[in-house]
Amino acid sequence: MEVALGPTELDSGALTADELCRRYAPSVCRFAAMVAGSSTDADDLAQDALLRAVRAVRSYDSARGTAEAWLWRIVVNSARDSARRRERARALFERLTFAAPRESESVEDAVLARLRDADLHAHIRLMSHRDRMLLALRYGAGLDTAEVGAAVGLNSDTAGKAIRRALGRLRARLEVSH
Amino acid sequence: MALDLLEQRLADLAVDTPDPGRVTAFVMSRAARRGRRHLARAAAIGVATVTLMAAVLYFAPAADVVLADTPIARELLRDAGLLGAGNRVTAVGAVSTSSGFRLELVGAYADSTRTVLLVHAEPPIVLAGPDMPTLTDQFGRSYFINGSMSNGLTGNIVLFAEPLAWPDAITGARITLRIKAVAAIPCTGSASVNPADVKCNPGPAVAGSWTLPATLGVEEGTRLALPDPAVLGPASFRFTSVRTSAATIEVDFDVTGVTGEELSRRIPDGKKGAAVFTIELFGPNGERVGGGGGWHGSSNDKALHMYLQGYRFAPGEYHIHATYLGYGEFDRVIRVP
Numbered sequence: 001m002e003v004a005l006g007p008t009e010l011d012s013g014a015l016t017a018d019e020l021c022r023r024y025a026p027s028v029c030r031f032a033a034m035v036a037g038s039s040t041d042a043d044d045l046a047q048d049a050l051l052r053a054v055r056a057v058r059s060y061d062s063a064r065g066t067a068e069a070w071l072w073r074i075v076v077n078s079a080r081d082s083a084r085r086r087e088r089a090r091a092l093f094e095r096l097t098f099a100a101p102r103e104s105e106s107v108e109d110a111v112l113a114r115l116r117d118a119d120l121h122a123h124i125r126l127m128s129h130r131d132r133m134l135l136a137l138r139y140g141a142g143l144d145t146a147e148v149g150a151a152v153g154l155n156s157d158t159a160g161k162a163i164r165r166a167l168g169r170l171r172a173r174l175e176v177s178h
Numbered sequence: 179m180a181l182d183l184l185e186q187r188l189a190d191l192a193v194d195t196p197d198p199g200r201v202t203a204f205v206m207s208r209a210a211r212r213g214r215r216h217l218a219r220a221a222a223i224g225v226a227t228v229t230l231m232a233a234v235l236y237f238a239p240a241a242d243v244v245l246a247d248t249p250i251a252r253e254l255l256r257d258a259g260l261l262g263a264g265n266r267v268t269a270v271g272a273v274s275t276s277s278g279f280r281l282e283l284v285g286a287y288a289d290s291t292r293t294v295l296l297v298h299a300e301p302p303i304v305l306a307g308p309d310m311p312t313l314t315d316q317f318g319r320s321y322f323i324n325g326s327m328s329n330g331l332t333g334n335i336v337l338f339a340e341p342l343a344w345p346d347a348i349t350g351a352r353i354t355l356r357i358k359a360v361a362a363i364p365c366t367g368s369a370s371v372n373p374a375d376v377k378c379n380p381g382p383a384v385a386g387s388w389t390l391p392a393t394l395g396v397e398e399g400t401r402l403a404l405p406d407p408a409v410l411g412p413a414s415f416r417f418t419s420v421r422t423s424a425a426t427i428e429v430d431f432d433v434t435g436v437t438g439e440e441l442s443r444r445i446p447d448g449k450k451g452a453a454v455f456t457i458e459l460f461g462p463n464g465e466r467v468g469g470g471g472g473w474h475g476s477s478n479d480k481a482l483h484m485y486l487q488g489y490r491f492a493p494g495e496y497h498i499h500a501t502y503l504g505y506g507e508f509d510r511v512i513r514v515p
Contacts, residue, residue, distance in 0.1 A: 021205060025198035033193040040312060043196045043320050050205040117192040124188075139188035171184060 015067050017054040025050060027141040028075055034136035035079050037125055049078035065150070072143065072151035076133060083129045123173050131166035138163050197318075204319045204343060257327055258294045258336040259468055259489035260287055263425030267296070268394040276386035279303055279360055283390035288351065289397035289423035291487060293321060293339040295355055297390070302333035303360040306383035313339050316352040330365035330378040342396055350395050357388040399423040402512060405498065411505030412436055413455075418483075422490055422514050427459065427467070429486040429498060429512070438482050445503070454503040459486055462494030490514060 029046045036042035053074045060070050124132055137148045149159030255261050272283040281303075285296040293313070305311060305326055313321045325338040342351045361383045367376035399421035408415045412435040419430040433441070444451030461467040468488035486498065493514055501507040 017206065021198075021202040025202045025205075026195075029196040029198045029201055030193070033195040034191070038309075039194045039196075040310070040320060042194070043201070044322055046196045046198075046201045047204050047319075050201060054205050117187075120187060120191060121193050135188060139185065139191070140193075142189070167184060174184075 015057055015060050015062075017057050020053055020057055020067075020071070021050060024053075024071055028071075031075060031136045031141040032079075034121070034124060034140035035129075035132045036082075041082070045079060045082045048082060049075040052078055068143075068147060069150040072137065072141070072147065076137070076151045079133055080129070120174075123170060126173065127166070127170065130162075131169060134159075134163050134166045135170070200318050203317065253329075253332070254284070254296050254298075254334045254336065257329070257334065258287070258296060258338075260294060260425050261489075261491055263287060263397075263423075263490075266397060266424045268392065270390075270392040270394070272390045272392060274388040274390050276388050277360075277384045279362075279384065279386065279388070281357065281360075281388045281390060283355060283392055286353070286392045286394045287397075287425060288342050288346075288394055289426055290399040290421060291341055291423065291426045291428040293342055293353075294425075295337040295339065295392075297335040297337065297355075299333045299335060299360070302328070302330045302363050302365065303335070304328040304330070304363045304380050305335070305337075305357065306359040306361040309358040311337065311355060311357045313337075314354050314356075315342060315346060317343075319343055328363065330363040331376065346396050350393065352391065352393050355388075355390040355392070357386075357390075359383045359385050360388075397423045397425075399426075399428070400515075402514065405510035405512065408500070408508040408510065410500065410502040410508060413441070413502060413505070415500070415508075417510070420512055425490055427488045427490050427496060427512065427514060429459070431484055431486075433482045433484055435480055436482075437480055441482070441502075452503075455501070457484075457486055457498065457500040459488035460497040460499060461488075461491055462496065467491065467496065 025046075028049055029042075032042040032046035032049065033039070036045050053071055056074065060067060064070075124135060127135075133152065134148060137143050137151055138145070143151065145160040145163060146156040148154075148163065149156045152159065154162060255263075255267070260267055267285045267287045269285055270283045274281050280300045282298045282300075283295060284298050287294045287296075295313070305328070311323055311326075313323055315321070321339045321342065323337055323339045327336045329335070337355070342353070362381040363378050364381070365376055365378040400423070402420040402422055404417045404420060407417065414434045415431055416434075417429065417431045419428075421428050441455040443454045445454060459467050466488075467490070472485060488496070490496075496512045496514055498510040498512065499507065500509075
Protein backbone atom coordinates (compact mmCIF):
# COMPACT_ATOMS: atom_id res chain seq x y z
CA MET A 1 0.00 0.00 0.00
CA GLU A 2 1.21 3.52 -0.77
CA VAL A 3 2.59 5.45 2.15
CA ALA A 4 1.06 8.90 2.27
CA LEU A 5 3.54 11.73 2.48
CA GLY A 6 3.36 14.13 5.37
CA PRO A 7 1.92 17.46 4.32
CA THR A 8 5.03 19.38 5.29
CA GLU A 9 7.07 17.69 2.60
CA LEU A 10 4.99 19.28 -0.10
CA ASP A 11 4.00 22.46 1.65
CA SER A 12 7.55 23.52 2.30
CA GLY A 13 8.45 23.64 -1.37
CA ALA A 14 6.79 24.67 -4.60
CA LEU A 15 3.95 22.37 -5.57
CA THR A 16 4.38 21.40 -9.21
CA ALA A 17 2.07 19.49 -11.51
CA ASP A 18 4.64 16.72 -11.96
CA GLU A 19 5.13 16.33 -8.25
CA LEU A 20 1.40 16.41 -7.62
CA CYS A 21 0.78 13.55 -10.08
CA ARG A 22 3.79 11.53 -8.99
CA ARG A 23 2.88 11.62 -5.32
CA TYR A 24 -0.89 11.51 -5.41
CA ALA A 25 -1.97 9.74 -8.62
CA PRO A 26 -1.92 6.28 -6.94
CA SER A 27 -4.15 7.31 -4.04
CA VAL A 28 -6.47 9.33 -6.28
CA CYS A 29 -6.78 6.32 -8.60
CA ARG A 30 -7.56 4.03 -5.69
CA PHE A 31 -10.12 6.49 -4.33
CA ALA A 32 -11.72 6.68 -7.80
CA ALA A 33 -11.87 2.90 -8.09
CA MET A 34 -13.74 2.63 -4.81
CA VAL A 35 -16.12 5.53 -5.28
CA ALA A 36 -17.02 5.12 -8.96
CA GLY A 37 -19.74 2.87 -10.29
CA SER A 38 -17.57 1.16 -12.91
CA SER A 39 -13.96 0.90 -14.00
CA THR A 40 -14.61 3.27 -16.91
CA ASP A 41 -16.12 5.82 -14.54
CA ALA A 42 -13.15 5.35 -12.20
CA ASP A 43 -10.75 6.07 -15.03
CA ASP A 44 -12.62 9.21 -16.01
CA LEU A 45 -12.94 10.41 -12.42
CA ALA A 46 -9.22 9.95 -11.68
CA GLN A 47 -8.30 11.81 -14.87
CA ASP A 48 -10.77 14.62 -14.27
CA ALA A 49 -9.81 15.11 -10.62
CA LEU A 50 -6.09 15.18 -11.28
CA LEU A 51 -6.53 17.40 -14.31
CA ARG A 52 -8.48 19.92 -12.24
CA ALA A 53 -5.79 19.86 -9.59
CA VAL A 54 -2.99 20.27 -12.12
CA ARG A 55 -4.75 23.18 -13.79
CA ALA A 56 -5.33 24.83 -10.42
CA VAL A 57 -1.90 24.09 -8.97
CA ARG A 58 -0.71 27.68 -9.34
CA SER A 59 -3.63 28.90 -7.27
CA TYR A 60 -2.66 26.68 -4.34
CA ASP A 61 -1.77 28.83 -1.35
CA SER A 62 0.02 27.02 1.48
CA ALA A 63 -1.12 29.73 3.90
CA ARG A 64 -4.69 28.50 3.47
CA GLY A 65 -4.07 24.86 4.31
CA THR A 66 -2.09 21.78 3.48
CA ALA A 67 -1.59 20.59 -0.06
CA GLU A 68 -3.31 17.33 0.79
CA ALA A 69 -6.43 19.06 2.09
CA TRP A 70 -6.47 21.30 -0.99
CA LEU A 71 -6.06 18.33 -3.33
CA TRP A 72 -8.72 16.16 -1.69
CA ARG A 73 -11.26 18.99 -1.73
CA ILE A 74 -10.76 19.16 -5.50
CA VAL A 75 -11.01 15.38 -5.80
CA VAL A 76 -14.20 15.27 -3.72
CA ASN A 77 -15.76 18.07 -5.79
CA SER A 78 -14.81 16.19 -8.95
CA ALA A 79 -16.44 13.04 -7.60
CA ARG A 80 -19.63 14.92 -6.76
CA ASP A 81 -19.78 16.59 -10.15
CA SER A 82 -18.94 13.32 -11.88
CA ALA A 83 -21.73 11.52 -10.02
CA ARG A 84 -24.24 14.15 -11.13
CA ARG A 85 -22.95 14.09 -14.69
CA ARG A 86 -23.00 10.30 -14.87
CA GLU A 87 -26.49 10.21 -13.44
CA ARG A 88 -27.69 12.61 -16.10
CA ALA A 89 -25.86 10.74 -18.86
CA ARG A 90 -27.14 7.40 -17.65
CA ALA A 91 -30.70 8.70 -17.39
CA LEU A 92 -30.44 10.05 -20.93
CA PHE A 93 -28.92 6.83 -22.16
CA GLU A 94 -31.68 4.80 -20.56
CA ARG A 95 -34.31 7.11 -22.02
CA LEU A 96 -32.80 6.72 -25.45
CA THR A 97 -32.49 2.98 -25.09
CA PHE A 98 -34.17 0.88 -22.43
CA ALA A 99 -33.48 -1.34 -19.48
CA ALA A 100 -31.16 -4.16 -20.41
CA PRO A 101 -30.72 -7.58 -18.83
CA ARG A 102 -27.91 -7.85 -16.33
CA GLU A 103 -24.81 -9.59 -17.47
CA SER A 104 -23.97 -12.76 -15.59
CA GLU A 105 -20.68 -12.70 -13.71
CA SER A 106 -17.98 -15.11 -14.65
CA VAL A 107 -16.96 -16.83 -11.41
CA GLU A 108 -14.63 -19.33 -13.05
CA ASP A 109 -11.94 -16.81 -13.79
CA ALA A 110 -11.33 -15.58 -10.31
CA VAL A 111 -9.90 -17.03 -7.19
CA LEU A 112 -11.91 -17.14 -4.02
CA ALA A 113 -10.20 -14.25 -2.33
CA ARG A 114 -10.66 -12.06 -5.36
CA LEU A 115 -14.34 -12.91 -5.51
CA ARG A 116 -14.80 -11.90 -1.92
CA ASP A 117 -13.20 -8.54 -2.63
CA ALA A 118 -15.32 -8.14 -5.74
CA ASP A 119 -18.37 -8.96 -3.67
CA LEU A 120 -17.45 -6.39 -1.04
CA HIS A 121 -16.75 -3.82 -3.73
CA ALA A 122 -20.14 -4.51 -5.29
CA HIS A 123 -21.81 -3.83 -1.95
CA ILE A 124 -19.90 -0.56 -1.62
CA ARG A 125 -21.09 0.47 -5.06
CA LEU A 126 -24.69 0.03 -3.93
CA MET A 127 -24.26 2.50 -1.06
CA SER A 128 -25.11 6.18 -1.25
CA HIS A 129 -22.61 8.44 -2.97
CA ARG A 130 -21.77 10.16 0.32
CA ASP A 131 -21.09 6.89 2.14
CA ARG A 132 -18.97 5.62 -0.75
CA MET A 133 -16.99 8.83 -0.76
CA LEU A 134 -16.32 8.71 2.99
CA LEU A 135 -15.18 5.08 2.85
CA ALA A 136 -13.10 5.66 -0.28
CA LEU A 137 -11.34 8.64 1.28
CA ARG A 138 -10.71 6.84 4.58
CA TYR A 139 -9.82 3.35 3.36
CA GLY A 140 -9.17 3.80 -0.36
CA ALA A 141 -7.01 6.91 -0.18
CA GLY A 142 -5.81 6.16 3.34
CA LEU A 143 -6.68 9.56 4.85
CA ASP A 144 -7.21 9.93 8.58
CA THR A 145 -10.52 11.25 9.87
CA ALA A 146 -9.28 14.83 10.14
CA GLU A 147 -8.16 14.75 6.51
CA VAL A 148 -11.45 13.19 5.42
CA GLY A 149 -13.25 15.94 7.31
CA ALA A 150 -11.18 18.64 5.63
CA ALA A 151 -11.97 17.16 2.23
CA VAL A 152 -15.74 16.98 2.72
CA GLY A 153 -16.21 20.05 4.93
CA LEU A 154 -16.66 18.41 8.35
CA ASN A 155 -14.66 18.63 11.53
CA SER A 156 -12.65 15.61 12.56
CA ASP A 157 -15.13 14.27 15.14
CA THR A 158 -18.11 14.60 12.84
CA ALA A 159 -16.19 12.99 10.00
CA GLY A 160 -15.25 10.08 12.29
CA LYS A 161 -18.89 9.59 13.26
CA ALA A 162 -20.01 9.81 9.63
CA ILE A 163 -17.45 7.15 8.65
CA ARG A 164 -18.60 4.89 11.49
CA ARG A 165 -22.21 5.30 10.42
CA ALA A 166 -21.24 4.45 6.84
CA LEU A 167 -19.40 1.36 8.10
CA GLY A 168 -22.51 0.40 10.10
CA ARG A 169 -24.67 0.66 7.03
CA LEU A 170 -22.20 -1.46 5.06
CA ARG A 171 -22.19 -4.11 7.81
CA ALA A 172 -25.99 -4.16 7.82
CA ARG A 173 -26.02 -4.55 4.06
CA LEU A 174 -23.55 -7.45 4.24
CA GLU A 175 -25.55 -9.16 7.01
CA VAL A 176 -28.78 -8.92 5.05
CA SER A 177 -27.23 -10.36 1.91
CA HIS A 178 -25.50 -13.27 3.59
CA MET B 179 -6.44 3.00 16.72
CA ALA B 180 -6.65 -0.60 15.57
CA LEU B 181 -8.81 -1.38 12.58
CA ASP B 182 -11.55 -3.97 12.93
CA LEU B 183 -11.91 -6.76 10.40
CA LEU B 184 -14.21 -4.88 8.03
CA GLU B 185 -12.03 -1.78 8.12
CA GLN B 186 -8.95 -3.91 7.44
CA ARG B 187 -10.73 -5.56 4.50
CA LEU B 188 -11.61 -2.13 3.13
CA ALA B 189 -8.07 -0.87 3.56
CA ASP B 190 -6.71 -3.93 1.74
CA LEU B 191 -9.54 -4.18 -0.79
CA ALA B 192 -8.32 -5.35 -4.19
CA VAL B 193 -10.09 -3.21 -6.77
CA ASP B 194 -9.48 -2.60 -10.44
CA THR B 195 -7.69 0.69 -10.02
CA PRO B 196 -6.96 2.99 -12.96
CA ASP B 197 -3.29 2.87 -13.88
CA PRO B 198 -1.69 5.92 -12.19
CA GLY B 199 0.98 6.16 -14.90
CA ARG B 200 -1.54 6.27 -17.69
CA VAL B 201 -3.74 8.72 -15.80
CA THR B 202 -0.73 10.94 -15.19
CA ALA B 203 0.22 10.83 -18.87
CA PHE B 204 -3.31 11.80 -19.81
CA VAL B 205 -3.46 14.61 -17.27
CA MET B 206 -0.11 16.07 -18.22
CA SER B 207 -0.94 15.94 -21.92
CA ARG B 208 -4.31 17.61 -21.33
CA ALA B 209 -2.80 20.23 -19.08
CA ALA B 210 -0.27 21.02 -21.76
CA ARG B 211 -2.98 21.24 -24.40
CA ARG B 212 -4.82 23.92 -22.41
CA GLY B 213 -1.72 26.02 -22.04
CA ARG B 214 -1.09 29.23 -23.91
CA ARG B 215 -1.24 28.80 -27.64
CA HIS B 216 2.30 29.80 -28.59
CA LEU B 217 3.80 27.67 -25.85
CA ALA B 218 1.68 24.73 -26.84
CA ARG B 219 2.68 25.13 -30.46
CA ALA B 220 6.38 25.39 -29.66
CA ALA B 221 6.19 22.40 -27.35
CA ALA B 222 4.19 20.49 -29.91
CA ILE B 223 6.76 21.09 -32.62
CA GLY B 224 9.54 19.99 -30.28
CA VAL B 225 7.75 16.88 -29.20
CA ALA B 226 6.75 16.06 -32.76
CA THR B 227 10.36 16.27 -33.87
CA VAL B 228 11.55 14.06 -31.06
CA THR B 229 8.74 11.65 -31.72
CA LEU B 230 9.59 11.35 -35.37
CA MET B 231 13.31 11.01 -34.71
CA ALA B 232 12.64 8.27 -32.24
CA ALA B 233 10.66 6.54 -34.99
CA VAL B 234 7.86 5.63 -32.69
CA LEU B 235 5.78 4.80 -35.71
CA TYR B 236 3.14 3.02 -33.77
CA PHE B 237 2.14 6.23 -32.10
CA ALA B 238 2.16 8.24 -35.32
CA PRO B 239 -0.48 6.57 -37.42
CA ALA B 240 -1.53 9.76 -39.19
CA ALA B 241 1.41 9.59 -41.57
CA ASP B 242 -0.58 7.63 -44.09
CA VAL B 243 -3.96 9.10 -43.45
CA VAL B 244 -5.53 11.20 -46.15
CA LEU B 245 -8.49 13.36 -45.37
CA ALA B 246 -10.33 12.82 -48.60
CA ASP B 247 -13.79 13.22 -50.01
CA THR B 248 -15.91 10.42 -48.68
CA PRO B 249 -18.98 8.71 -50.05
CA ILE B 250 -20.79 9.15 -46.77
CA ALA B 251 -24.48 9.81 -47.09
CA ARG B 252 -25.42 13.46 -46.86
CA GLU B 253 -28.05 12.72 -44.23
CA LEU B 254 -25.47 11.09 -42.00
CA LEU B 255 -23.23 14.13 -42.30
CA ARG B 256 -26.19 16.39 -41.60
CA ASP B 257 -27.16 14.41 -38.48
CA ALA B 258 -23.58 14.68 -37.31
CA GLY B 259 -23.35 18.41 -37.99
CA LEU B 260 -20.60 17.73 -40.52
CA LEU B 261 -22.16 19.12 -43.67
CA GLY B 262 -19.57 21.90 -43.69
CA ALA B 263 -16.73 19.41 -43.41
CA GLY B 264 -17.61 16.52 -45.69
CA ASN B 265 -14.17 16.55 -47.30
CA ARG B 266 -12.49 16.46 -43.88
CA VAL B 267 -14.23 13.30 -42.73
CA THR B 268 -11.97 10.27 -42.77
CA ALA B 269 -13.43 7.24 -44.52
CA VAL B 270 -12.86 4.26 -42.27
CA GLY B 271 -14.80 1.19 -43.34
CA ALA B 272 -13.99 -0.96 -40.30
CA VAL B 273 -16.53 -3.76 -39.90
CA SER B 274 -17.33 -5.92 -36.88
CA THR B 275 -20.01 -8.59 -36.70
CA SER B 276 -21.27 -10.16 -33.49
CA SER B 277 -24.55 -11.72 -32.31
CA GLY B 278 -26.02 -11.30 -35.79
CA PHE B 279 -25.44 -7.54 -35.99
CA ARG B 280 -23.01 -6.06 -38.49
CA LEU B 281 -21.59 -2.69 -37.49
CA GLU B 282 -19.48 -0.60 -39.79
CA LEU B 283 -17.55 2.45 -38.68
CA VAL B 284 -18.17 4.37 -41.88
CA GLY B 285 -16.28 7.52 -41.04
CA ALA B 286 -14.81 9.61 -38.29
CA TYR B 287 -14.06 13.25 -37.72
CA ALA B 288 -12.02 14.86 -34.96
CA ASP B 289 -11.14 18.44 -34.20
CA SER B 290 -10.02 20.35 -31.16
CA THR B 291 -13.54 20.50 -29.77
CA ARG B 292 -15.17 17.13 -30.50
CA THR B 293 -14.87 13.68 -32.01
CA VAL B 294 -17.64 12.30 -34.19
CA LEU B 295 -18.06 8.67 -35.23
CA LEU B 296 -20.36 7.65 -38.07
CA VAL B 297 -21.61 4.08 -37.77
CA HIS B 298 -23.93 2.06 -39.96
CA ALA B 299 -25.69 -1.01 -38.56
CA GLU B 300 -27.38 -3.94 -40.28
CA PRO B 301 -30.08 -4.42 -39.09
CA PRO B 302 -30.72 -0.98 -37.54
CA ILE B 303 -29.93 -0.77 -33.83
CA VAL B 304 -29.85 1.48 -30.83
CA LEU B 305 -27.01 1.27 -28.35
CA ALA B 306 -28.05 -0.54 -25.20
CA GLY B 307 -26.97 -0.47 -21.58
CA PRO B 308 -25.78 -1.19 -19.03
CA ASP B 309 -22.26 -0.98 -20.46
CA MET B 310 -21.81 2.21 -22.40
CA PRO B 311 -19.60 2.17 -25.51
CA THR B 312 -15.99 3.11 -24.95
CA LEU B 313 -13.57 5.04 -27.12
CA THR B 314 -9.83 4.80 -26.58
CA ASP B 315 -6.77 6.03 -28.44
CA GLN B 316 -3.34 4.52 -29.10
CA PHE B 317 -2.11 5.75 -25.73
CA GLY B 318 -4.84 3.82 -23.93
CA ARG B 319 -6.68 6.97 -22.90
CA SER B 320 -10.45 6.77 -22.78
CA TYR B 321 -12.78 9.46 -24.09
CA PHE B 322 -16.26 10.07 -22.76
CA ILE B 323 -19.00 9.47 -25.32
CA ASN B 324 -21.45 12.21 -24.48
CA GLY B 325 -24.25 11.48 -26.90
CA SER B 326 -25.52 9.37 -29.76
CA MET B 327 -28.32 9.38 -32.32
CA SER B 328 -29.79 6.32 -34.02
CA ASN B 329 -31.91 6.32 -37.15
CA GLY B 330 -34.06 3.19 -37.08
CA LEU B 331 -35.01 3.58 -40.74
CA THR B 332 -31.53 3.86 -42.21
CA GLY B 333 -29.40 2.09 -39.60
CA ASN B 334 -27.18 5.15 -39.28
CA ILE B 335 -25.80 6.03 -35.86
CA VAL B 336 -23.80 9.09 -34.89
CA LEU B 337 -21.72 9.07 -31.70
CA PHE B 338 -20.29 12.24 -30.20
CA ALA B 339 -17.26 12.07 -27.96
CA GLU B 340 -14.97 14.55 -26.27
CA PRO B 341 -11.98 15.83 -28.27
CA LEU B 342 -8.87 13.68 -28.64
CA ALA B 343 -6.06 14.72 -26.34
CA TRP B 344 -2.60 16.02 -27.13
CA PRO B 345 -0.45 14.89 -28.95
CA ASP B 346 -3.01 13.22 -31.22
CA ALA B 347 -3.39 16.47 -33.16
CA ILE B 348 0.25 16.13 -34.18
CA THR B 349 0.64 12.42 -34.56
CA GLY B 350 -2.86 11.56 -35.69
CA ALA B 351 -4.93 9.12 -33.70
CA ARG B 352 -5.50 5.41 -33.77
CA ILE B 353 -8.82 5.11 -32.02
CA THR B 354 -10.92 2.10 -31.11
CA LEU B 355 -14.65 2.12 -30.53
CA ARG B 356 -15.93 -0.82 -28.47
CA ILE B 357 -19.60 -1.63 -28.15
CA LYS B 358 -20.85 -4.35 -25.83
CA ALA B 359 -24.62 -4.31 -26.21
CA VAL B 360 -27.10 -3.28 -28.87
CA ALA B 361 -30.81 -3.70 -29.52
CA ALA B 362 -32.56 -4.05 -32.82
CA ILE B 363 -34.93 -1.23 -33.59
CA PRO B 364 -37.32 -2.27 -36.34
CA CYS B 365 -39.24 0.68 -37.74
CA THR B 366 -42.24 0.91 -40.02
CA GLY B 367 -43.43 3.79 -42.14
CA SER B 368 -41.57 6.25 -44.32
CA ALA B 369 -40.04 9.51 -43.21
CA SER B 370 -40.38 10.89 -46.73
CA VAL B 371 -44.11 10.15 -46.86
CA ASN B 372 -45.07 11.18 -43.33
CA PRO B 373 -42.52 11.32 -40.51
CA ALA B 374 -45.32 11.14 -37.94
CA ASP B 375 -46.27 7.67 -39.21
CA VAL B 376 -42.83 6.22 -38.49
CA LYS B 377 -43.05 3.80 -35.56
CA CYS B 378 -39.99 2.18 -34.00
CA ASN B 379 -40.01 -0.47 -31.30
CA PRO B 380 -36.64 -1.37 -29.77
CA GLY B 381 -36.20 -5.04 -28.98
CA PRO B 382 -34.36 -6.58 -26.05
CA ALA B 383 -30.67 -5.82 -25.48
CA VAL B 384 -28.27 -8.25 -27.11
CA ALA B 385 -24.80 -8.64 -25.65
CA GLY B 386 -21.90 -8.93 -28.05
CA SER B 387 -18.51 -7.53 -28.83
CA TRP B 388 -17.97 -5.06 -31.62
CA THR B 389 -14.51 -3.55 -31.96
CA LEU B 390 -14.13 -0.83 -34.56
CA PRO B 391 -10.69 0.71 -35.07
CA ALA B 392 -9.95 3.84 -37.07
CA THR B 393 -6.98 5.98 -37.92
CA LEU B 394 -7.65 9.63 -38.42
CA GLY B 395 -6.17 13.07 -38.34
CA VAL B 396 -7.28 15.80 -35.97
CA GLU B 397 -8.37 19.15 -37.37
CA GLU B 398 -6.64 22.02 -35.67
CA GLY B 399 -8.93 24.88 -34.82
CA THR B 400 -8.48 28.58 -35.51
CA ARG B 401 -8.86 31.16 -32.79
CA LEU B 402 -11.20 34.04 -33.49
CA ALA B 403 -11.62 37.47 -31.90
CA LEU B 404 -13.31 37.45 -28.51
CA PRO B 405 -16.76 39.05 -28.13
CA ASP B 406 -17.21 41.82 -25.56
CA PRO B 407 -18.09 40.83 -21.99
CA ALA B 408 -21.72 41.00 -20.87
CA VAL B 409 -23.71 41.34 -17.65
CA LEU B 410 -27.18 39.97 -16.93
CA GLY B 411 -28.32 40.85 -13.39
CA PRO B 412 -25.91 39.21 -10.94
CA ALA B 413 -24.16 37.19 -13.69
CA SER B 414 -21.08 38.52 -15.46
CA PHE B 415 -19.91 36.83 -18.66
CA ARG B 416 -16.34 37.06 -19.93
CA PHE B 417 -15.45 35.26 -23.14
CA THR B 418 -12.11 33.47 -22.95
CA SER B 419 -11.89 31.59 -26.23
CA VAL B 420 -13.64 31.28 -29.57
CA ARG B 421 -12.37 28.52 -31.82
CA THR B 422 -13.55 27.28 -35.14
CA SER B 423 -12.63 24.29 -37.25
CA ALA B 424 -13.99 22.97 -40.53
CA ALA B 425 -17.15 21.78 -38.80
CA THR B 426 -17.37 23.21 -35.32
CA ILE B 427 -17.48 26.46 -33.40
CA GLU B 428 -16.71 26.39 -29.70
CA VAL B 429 -17.06 29.31 -27.35
CA ASP B 430 -15.57 29.25 -23.86
CA PHE B 431 -16.49 31.79 -21.23
CA ASP B 432 -16.31 32.43 -17.51
CA VAL B 433 -19.39 33.29 -15.51
CA THR B 434 -19.14 34.93 -12.11
CA GLY B 435 -21.76 36.04 -9.60
CA VAL B 436 -24.05 33.02 -9.92
CA THR B 437 -23.72 29.29 -9.29
CA GLY B 438 -24.23 26.47 -11.75
CA GLU B 439 -27.29 25.39 -9.81
CA GLU B 440 -28.80 28.86 -10.13
CA LEU B 441 -28.25 28.95 -13.89
CA SER B 442 -29.61 25.40 -14.28
CA ARG B 443 -32.91 26.14 -12.48
CA ARG B 444 -36.16 25.50 -14.26
CA ILE B 445 -39.48 27.20 -13.58
CA PRO B 446 -42.29 24.61 -13.29
CA ASP B 447 -44.76 24.96 -16.13
CA GLY B 448 -46.66 21.69 -15.90
CA LYS B 449 -44.37 20.16 -18.52
CA LYS B 450 -40.59 19.94 -18.45
CA GLY B 451 -40.18 23.34 -16.86
CA ALA B 452 -38.79 26.50 -18.44
CA ALA B 453 -35.06 27.16 -18.14
CA VAL B 454 -34.27 30.43 -16.34
CA PHE B 455 -31.06 30.76 -18.33
CA THR B 456 -30.41 29.90 -21.96
CA ILE B 457 -27.47 30.55 -24.22
CA GLU B 458 -27.48 29.44 -27.84
CA LEU B 459 -25.54 29.82 -31.04
CA PHE B 460 -27.22 30.90 -34.28
CA GLY B 461 -25.82 30.63 -37.79
CA PRO B 462 -25.66 33.21 -40.60
CA ASN B 463 -29.17 32.27 -41.74
CA GLY B 464 -30.62 32.73 -38.24
CA GLU B 465 -31.03 29.02 -37.53
CA ARG B 466 -29.82 27.49 -34.33
CA VAL B 467 -26.57 25.58 -34.95
CA GLY B 468 -26.17 22.78 -32.44
CA GLY B 469 -26.49 24.40 -29.10
CA GLY B 470 -24.60 21.84 -27.04
CA GLY B 471 -22.69 23.04 -24.07
CA GLY B 472 -22.04 22.66 -20.39
CA TRP B 473 -20.17 23.97 -17.43
CA HIS B 474 -17.26 22.98 -15.25
CA GLY B 475 -16.83 23.84 -11.61
CA SER B 476 -18.33 23.02 -8.29
CA SER B 477 -22.08 23.56 -8.32
CA ASN B 478 -21.96 25.90 -5.31
CA ASP B 479 -19.14 28.15 -6.49
CA LYS B 480 -20.08 31.51 -7.93
CA ALA B 481 -17.40 31.14 -10.57
CA LEU B 482 -18.01 28.81 -13.48
CA HIS B 483 -16.38 27.95 -16.71
CA MET B 484 -18.93 27.33 -19.46
CA TYR B 485 -18.67 26.28 -23.05
CA LEU B 486 -21.01 26.41 -25.98
CA GLN B 487 -20.62 24.29 -29.06
CA GLY B 488 -22.25 24.62 -32.45
CA TYR B 489 -21.87 23.40 -35.99
CA ARG B 490 -20.11 25.48 -38.59
CA PHE B 491 -21.97 25.15 -41.88
CA ALA B 492 -20.62 28.12 -43.77
CA PRO B 493 -18.59 31.29 -43.28
CA GLY B 494 -20.45 34.34 -41.99
CA GLU B 495 -21.74 35.99 -38.86
CA TYR B 496 -22.76 33.67 -36.08
CA HIS B 497 -24.61 34.99 -33.02
CA ILE B 498 -24.39 34.05 -29.37
CA HIS B 499 -27.72 34.81 -27.76
CA ALA B 500 -28.29 34.54 -24.00
CA THR B 501 -31.39 35.13 -21.90
CA TYR B 502 -31.69 35.17 -18.11
CA LEU B 503 -35.25 35.29 -16.84
CA GLY B 504 -35.91 38.56 -15.04
CA TYR B 505 -32.55 40.04 -16.01
CA GLY B 506 -32.75 40.44 -19.77
CA GLU B 507 -30.70 39.13 -22.69
CA PHE B 508 -27.59 39.82 -24.76
CA ASP B 509 -26.38 39.10 -28.25
CA ARG B 510 -22.77 38.86 -29.42
CA VAL B 511 -21.45 38.38 -32.95
CA ILE B 512 -18.72 35.97 -34.05
CA ARG B 513 -17.32 36.46 -37.52
CA VAL B 514 -16.33 33.08 -38.92
CA PRO B 515 -14.09 33.14 -42.01
